[in-house]
Amino acid sequence: MLPLPVFKRRDQRDTSGSSINLERQGRDEIRRITSAVEKVPWSISLMQILWTAGPVTLIGAWGGYLMGYGKAPTIDNYIFFISYTVITGVAGILANLVHNLTRGRQYERTEAKIARVIDVLPELILSTRNLIVESLDGDARRREAAAMLLRKQDLSPEGVELAALELLNDPDSAQIISRIDVYRRVGMYARIRDLNALHRETIEPQLHEQMELAPEVIGLLRDRFEGVAPNLHLGVARDENFIERIMAAIEQDNDLLMTLQDVEEMLILAFELISGRSITMLTFEYRGQWHLARALDQLEHARARYRIAQATGLSRVKALAVYLAEQSVTLVEDAASGLRADVLVARSREAMDALADQIVSDARRFEKSPDKGQLRNRIRERSDILANAMKLFKSVQDAYENAGRSHAQLLKLSERWERANSDTETTLRTGRGRRGLRIREDTIHLDDAAKAQVCKVLARHLKTLPIRHWGHPRHTPYSRETLLDHGADTLKRFAIDIALALEPHIYLSRPEVQRAINATNAAYFGQLEPNLSAATKAALGVAMVKSIESDLSRSAESLALALVRHYGVPLDDGAIEFLIEHYQAREATLNMIAGSHSNDRPQVSLLTHRPPVTGKRPRRWYRALVRARRILG
Template identity: 70%
Template sequence: MPVEQRYDWFTAQASDTLCPPVDSASGNAVQSPFVLFRRPRRNRNSDSEDIAQIRLEREGRNEIRRITAAVEKVPWSVSTLQILWTAGPVTLIGAWGGYLLGYGKAPSMENYIFFISYTVITGVAGIIANLVYHLTRGRQYERTADKISHVIDELPELILTTRNLIVESLEGEARRRESAAMLLRKQDLSPEGVELAALELLDDRDSARIIAQIDIYRRVGLQARIQDMIELYRDTIDPQLSELTEVAPEAIALLRDRFAGHAPNLHHGVPRDDNFIERIMAAIEEDNELLMTLQDVEEVLLLAFELISGREIPMLTFEYRGRWQLARTLDALEESRSRYRISQATGLSRLKALTVYLAEQSGTLVEDAAQGLRAEALAQRSREAMDALAEQIHQLAARVRQGETGLRGELRNRANILTNALKLFRSVHEAYEQVGRNHASLLRMSERWDRMTNTESDDATRLQVGPGSRGLRIREKRIELDDAAKAQVCKHLFRHLRDTRLPHRRFEHQTTLPQDHAGDVEAAKRLAIEIALALEPHIQLSRPEVQRAIYASNAAYFGQLEPNLSASAKAALGSAMVKEVNEDLSRSAESLAVALVRHYRVALPPEAIEFLKNTYGARENTLNMVSNYDTRMHRNISLLTHRPPLIGTPARHWYRALVRARRALG
């Protein structure tokens, strides 16, 4: 029996007459926004599959046509009616009224003939001009539709290719753990797939089989039986999970959820990798692709496909309208706080980029940069790996100087790795030094705001709800692409997707095409940069508040997209999946309340608590606790939320190793 069954997921509206989805374990109908068809071979249900496929294709084509028509062409009938109306009745009425006002009497027959002839000639000229325009640019609509279709077709396949590159860059146990994590993220993973992922992580067939059995019970809703198995096998499986938590925290967390009888929820989406936008922007700013990782490439590909498919990401901000001095002080404090938070994220991002770079190079003692590791662990891994590299270079240089010329290539490769790692390490050191400077600036701005608010009335520094425009208010905005922006983004990406070197169908012909991992990684990172540049004019991706809103939102789940689907099917499925993600602004609202009360010393009245609870779903207990925080009883000594890790300065023996390598290579 194959490990993984192959599934095709097709969207079905409530009014459709398609059969409901059926649970593979129980045979019972399941309420789901997607209709599941198993297609291992052609059977008697093929007619229903064909109907679903046709409907899916039609919905996707309509979506592509709607985006294209928004920017490329006004319908011919509308354009013709506009010309006829303007050149006919409007011109005649205007001419008659003007003649009457100017001469005080109605125009004569000769005047009517003049005006009628004039309107007919101008109308015919307008229709001819419109016809010529459509004839000369008639292909523009089709070309734009082709570009949009091409981008929608390519992005899901490039996501799969990037995931393969991520796994390909790892070795040994790290490759197995990352593959298992990718399996466990799938919302529709079969029990056999759960067993395979558990086996890859735990290397214990009995434990893997137990977790797979729990997943079977989950599919039929037998929670009582799941609790029985958890109680029976907890003492066996919990120690295995705890042992690997430090090595692969994210993968083990996913497996622990499976052991507890939980699976990823389609409506909750998929958590995003923190600070991936910052790393891409840093790579653009410093012209250094090493500052971003392949995980960042995957994240920005997902974001682009989400936005093109119609995703709307909510964003909460606050603003003050009233006294200009108070407003300017608040803006300065918010800007200073944003710079501080971005510098914190920058330091961690650079450190992760260094660890990922060392993990991608063989023989550096770093197997992977697992998600969820603390900065201290990443820093320790990096320093140990660079110490080992320096020692290897010393040994290779000594052997090359003794006449072993065959080692020159390996010595040059090791030296290049250490050189690049040193550049990244210096950027990490500089980033964490900037954290300290921004923290001092934040303290100064906070003290200035405190002095200003102490002289103001409570109403001026109280969160306002209800009608009105003055005071401190929360504003909800949306990060989205309208149809014109979608078309522009697709046009931008089409030029680069057409020429990209990424072999996005390589997984179908793995044994026939040559391998060029380094070139593929470079092409993937260049594509990520182009995606960021294409999105920047439309959603201001570089703004801190936009980045925070994207990080706080979960990505849509695109596990049902397969390479063999057409562009129209992918467009329809993408549009359906982004609509399934629930908007959860509760955490954003709670963090905003904490920032207002603790950092900005803003009062949170009962009506504001009720507003945040009812509007954004914030927890009442949390808001009450925040509102009871007495700023006068807490000295604002430091606003450091995360103490920077002790990175230290670059070690001298790293530089000595490079000098020795340079001398040995002549």
């Protein structure tokens, strides 16, 4: 009897083969990047030398002799040329051999540096997330941990239940949301609608109650309640203006201006670019009359400066709120993402007022208490926090004052553009031709040579980080946290090093580059784990980057709004059709933008986002610091 064939279900197949394939693909990717800059394959070099020193030399010598003397070379001449060819060929091979012997390990060293960077970056991302949670206390720590769980695309129903329990503190509601996620995984949306209708009156008030404290994470939990999970192909939303905050920390030599969330975003951006991420950047240019081109260029630069100034103000407010949230002695539990700037300013002022009162109260007790050591340490800690917070608060005020000046300059240049454009009706050109206003596409990416150069620079900085390998003799069940815990200051410095390494290649300091990166979602790297090899991480990184769908609809709509509102350019049917066809912009949005064009009203509005009222710095803050310094000497 013939043996029956053995069949395997798809979910029961052996996964070792896919792991081996990932290893192989990752090694090939690392070698491809290295080979692009380090050396030409030996076989190609040898063939070039033999071909040049052999047939090419003989044919050239024979032809030259024939042209010079009018006859073919003699046997003696052939012996001379053959000897010459052999000697020069051997000399070339020996020179190439000496070159490879003297720099023989350069290729291997570069490959090792690339592999190390690809291996460590995902671990640093996990380390940063751990430090973000560790810097918070109480409910804030639970909310942040739940947010990180809910952002995972492949989170299990048990994970969804745990996140819901952390946020709502209601086991029954958490179990219901977990059941909805189970039905989502098998596509039973009819049962999801049944559970929504049955339990909405119970769960919706709980979500609404937590919305003010943590709008972003509650939004993620509401999506889970509706049966919606994060889409792997859409990616993960970036933290807005993170590049500006890091650049400000570099410029002012003050790492308090950046947050740990900014560090995480920079690490993710670096891993994306090394894995092959390409980000499309949309801008526009004018070709034609020189005075119109100059006026348009000046207006675009002024608009970019104003937008950066607005983003700077919001970034400073967030940096202040995050700094106060990271200090356990303040009233700020967390700086929840999604809150308005005026709410963050109010929270920060309230916390700083309370901090000043605590310092004054401790100073009074210090004067009467016989045990002054503990009180002196407490006063020193709180006064340092208040002093740093006051510096950040001043940076908030300076940033919004600069935004006002930038807006005044924008209005001035807008009037100049309107006068220059009054005699000529400028439209967006989408067809052939060289003159007119046109959309220009650029890409933000790293070629193989740039990837290798960035990895070399980062590998040099990684030597300063206290990282131990998994095979360390003191390996314990808790060594993962020990291996990944580098400290906030060290990680912030490394994020700055990343920005400086990327700047020569993608020009992060340019406003248009920052806008383009902020307009895209980051790739989802939830499947990367510390115990994977560098080759596997490289293959997974490339696969995850390729899975991101290019979405230029928001950029195209923003570009159309700028053309109509700031430049007075009408959006005709041809331009609308072009933006829909090439960038998948929404037709309803473009029609609304086109309908807002009017020549009888100013095209540049007043402040796009009204800045929060920061107010003056209270004298009570200064008095508290003066009193603390008198005690501390």
